[in-house]
Amino acid sequence: MALIRTLAGYFQTSEKFVGEVLKRRIRSNIESAHNLASLKSSVTAHEYKSAHYMLNSTLRGKKFVEWAKKHSIIPQSARRALDIGAGYGGLTAALNDEGLASVGVELERSYVDMARMNLEGKSADLRVGDILQMNPTELGTFDFITCIAVIEHVNDVESLLRRISDLLNPGGAVVLQSPNHRAIQNVIGDIHHRIFGVQLLSYSAARRSQ
Numbered sequence: 064m065a066l067i068r069t070l071a072g073y074f075q076t077s078e079k080f081v082g083e084v085l086k087r088r089i090r091s092n093i094e095s096a097h098n099l100a101s102l103k104s105s106v107t108a109h110e111y112k113s114a115h116y117m118l119n120s121t122l123r124g125k126k127f128v129e130w131a132k133k134h135s136i137i138p139q140s141a142r143r144a145l146d147i148g149a150g151y152g153g154l155t156a157a158l159n160d161e162g163l164a165s166v167g168v169e170l171e172r173s174y175v176d177m178a179r180m181n182l183e184g185k186s187a188d189l190r191v192g193d194i195l196q197m198n199p200t201e202l203g204t205f206d207f208i209t210c211i212a213v214i215e216h217v218n219d220v221e222s223l224l225r226r227i228s229d230l231l232n233p234g235g236a237v238v239l240q241s242p243n244h245r246a247i248q249n250v251i252g253d254i255h256h257r258i259f260g261v262q263l264l265s266y267s268a269a270r271r272s273q
Contacts, residue, residue, distance in 0.1 A: 080180040088114040120153030141206035148213035152178025159187040
């Protein structure tokens, strides 16, 4: 399908990943679509937004790596990188493309299945599991660790930070990033479920509201 080849090239991912995203996220008829613009005009706004978010995973990862390089955050001597909460594998892929031996850890198997399609042909290591339950000896240590939009989902933040510290080599660097829950756009609709005001609740109350 020409559309799949075009999107795979644009989003710098595999045709298998694109095909699976379209299968999972698009219900509208897209037989006449041949590029991103015609896909957008053929589907609902929700379908497009959902599919685009998944397809854009690798480009988001590359954008993050460019930002980290610009600000000299990744140590020059870095050899191994860990991405906690790897999702669809975009950042794990981007770190791998920078020549790092990258490991992506993701709690949900369904995400890892998609990430493996996204990273087809790359040497990155993707693992399913809870970083707090994994054997740190088996994981090894890392020079660069990322934890992007994950910490807000964690019950025991102190244990997560301790585990990250244990896995980090001397002289290594960590990037922790979390959405601003008080930003107006996130109060109107949180980034995950688009529920008004849920960002202002405590973690436990927010979980009950879903």
